[in-house]
Amino acid sequence: MGVIERVGSVHEPSADMITWPLVGRFLRWRHARSALQVPLLLVAALLVWDGLTGPQLAPKNLATTVTWLHYRGFVVLALLIFGNAFCMACPFMWPRLVAERLGRARWMWPRPLRSKWPGVVLLAAFLFAYELFDLWASPWWTAWVIVAYFLVALAVNGLFRGAPFCKYLCPIGQFNFVGSLISPLEIAVRNHDVCASCTTKDCFRGHEAQRGCELWLFQEKKYGNMDCTFCLDCIHACPHENVGIRFRLPGSELWQDRLRSGVGRLWRRPDVAALVTVFTFGALLNAFGMVSPVYALEAWLASQLGTTSEWPVLGLIFLGALVVEPALLLGGAGWLSRTWSGRAEPLLAVVMRYVYALVPFGMGVWAAHYLFHVLIGFWGVVPIVQNLVGELTGSFWLGRPRWELGPAVPLEWLDALELGFIALGTWGSWLVAYRLACRDAPQKPWTAFLPWAILIGLLALTAVWLMLQPMEMRGTFLA
Numbered sequence: 021m022g023v024i025e026r027v028g029s030v031h032e033p034s035a036d037m038i039t040w041p042l043v044g045r046f047l048r049w050r051h052a053r054s055a056l057q058v059p060l061l062l063v064a065a066l067l068v069w070d071g072l073t074g075p076q077l078a079p080k081n082l083a084t085t086v087t088w089l090h091y092r093g094f095v096v097l098a099l100l101i102f103g104n105a106f107c108m109a110c111p112f113m114w115p116r117l118v119a120e121r122l123g124r125a126r127w128m129w130p131r132p133l134r135s136k137w138p139g140v141v142l143l144a145a146f147l148f149a150y151e152l153f154d155l156w157a158s159p160w161w162t163a164w165v166i167v168a169y170f171l172v173a174l175a176v177n178g179l180f181r182g183a184p185f186c187k188y189l190c191p192i193g194q195f196n197f198v199g200s201l202i203s204p205l206e207i208a209v210r211n212h213d214v215c216a217s218c219t220t221k222d223c224f225r226g227h228e229a230q231r232g233c234e235l236w237l238f239q240e241k242k243y244g245n246m247d248c249t250f251c252l253d254c255i256h257a258c259p260h261e262n263v264g265i266r267f268r269l270p271g272s273e274l275w276q277d278r279l280r281s282g283v284g285r286l287w288r289r290p291d292v293a294a295l296v297t298v299f300t301f302g303a304l305l306n307a308f309g310m311v312s313p314v315y316a317l318e319a320w321l322a323s324q325l326g327t328t329s330e331w332p333v334l335g336l337i338f339l340g341a342l343v344v345e346p347a348l349l350l351g352g353a354g355w356l357s358r359t360w361s362g363r364a365e366p367l368l369a370v371v372m373r374y375v376y377a378l379v380p381f382g383m384g385v386w387a388a389h390y391l392f393h394v395l396i397g398f399w400g401v402v403p404i405v406q407n408l409v410g411e412l413t414g415s416f417w418l419g420r421p422r423w424e425l426g427p428a429v430p431l432e433w434l435d436a437l438e439l440g441f442i443a444l445g446t447w448g449s450w451l452v453a454y455r456l457a458c459r460d461a462p463q464k465p466w467t468a469f470l471p472w473a474i475l476i477g478l479l480a481l482t483a484v485w486l487m488l489q490p491m492e493m494r495g496t497f498l499a
């Protein structure tokens with residue numbers, strides 16, 4: 021199962037999941053993705069139905085419980101132990117197959133919109149809407165978010181070639197692309213020599229029976245997980261069985277600026293740097309939205325603005341947390357790093373390189389936060405299903421709803437779990453920053469590293485402070 025292949029400039033043994041007996045066989049099956057998508061499509065339909073017609077108390081409704089407690093926790097867990105599993109099993113993409121059969125995806129996505137900027141705005145807008153409309157508390161709104169997602173994904177990917185909804189728009193996809201930069205698995209060629217002698221390039225172009233990469237990532241030149249939806253199309257299209265799902269050192273792509281097919285060089289893309297910034301600072305902001313100091317800040321801002329309306333207050337908080345604060349902190353650390361190590365290059369170039377060091381920390385905060393919620397509300401889905409079955413069939417053959425079911429782990433464990441994820445993320449970020457500093461200042465890496473180490477340490481202290489605040493148990497009966 022091990023193959024020797026090229027990884028960066030070195031050759032090292034690498035395990036390949038596609039060769040595993042059962043899992044590998046399933047993943048090589050042409051309908052593997054559909055087999056994952058169809059059950060999720062049915063679950064999504066159930067969530068919409070319950071969200072629109074079921075009880076409108078969040079912990080009693082599947083739409084809010086599954087979407088805001090379970091799904092988010094499983095997404096981050098999958099990113100940490102596997103890869104971009106949600107995009108792989110994305111139910112929003114299945115109706116697109118219908119659109120494809122109708123042959124409507126003929127247009128090209130407008131050139132000015134071919135960047136991550138729309139995705140950056142939509143990810144920030146998604147986080148903003150979540151707070152403003154209290155989505156976690158509204159089954160009805162949650163159901164409509166799911167419906168809107170299906171309709172927009174169907175319309176955009178059904179009309180335009182190259183899956184632009186996934187690549188440029190989908191906020192969940194953008195989140196997953198950044199998170200998967202530290203995943204242990206990557207879709208990659210198994211032997212570059214085979215690609216060199218390949219004349220058809222079906223992984224990219226596709227053939228009659230199988231489409232090629234819709235995200236326009238050419239395997240021979242593909243590197244890393246950015247923009248890869250783990251859709252498996254390239255694996256099924258390659259006539260030489262030369263594409264695998266390889267294990268790698270998690271996060272190793274963060275300190276390498278290789279030319280990536282369909283993506284270019286990450287360190288030269290301000291849009292991707294902005295996406296990573298929103299991912300990282302959004303993690304802190306999202307947690308801040310659930311602790312009591314946010315109410316004091318909102319009250320103070322409202323009195324200063326003389327308004328009783330929430331959106332301008334929230335807008336100001338988002339502007340400060342996602343634009344002003346990152347600009348000052350990243351700019352300051354970049355300027356000190358550049359000055360202390362005696363380098364001369366544009367400040368923006370320094371920031372656009374080191375911002376990737378924040379990804380492990382950001383992921384640590386998302387994981388700490390979302391796993392907290394999923395563990396608190398883990399069993400919440402049981403009484404909802406018992407109740408649903410009872411109402412639908414008139415008989416509680418799954419038992420009377422046990423609304424009293426508690427968290428999946430003792431509450432005392434949660435602090436340790438959260439702090440553990442933050443510590444892991446912080447450690448990972450320090451490592452990446454140090455690797456970048458070694459590249460920038462090989463003789464005196466500490467001079468380039470220290471400002472970033474301090475910044476990451478300060479962000480980590482902020483995260484610890486946030487996690488130790490009493491947090492709203494959103495979406496549960498403990499709220």
Ligand code: SF4
Nearest residue numbers: 215218222223239258
């Ligand atoms: S089709 Fe297969 S062998 Fe050919 S370039 Fe793509 S991955 Fe390589």
Ligand code: SF4
Nearest residue numbers: 233248249251252254
């Ligand atoms: S490289 Fe392209 S075809 Fe292959 S899994 Fe990733 S997105 Fe799908």
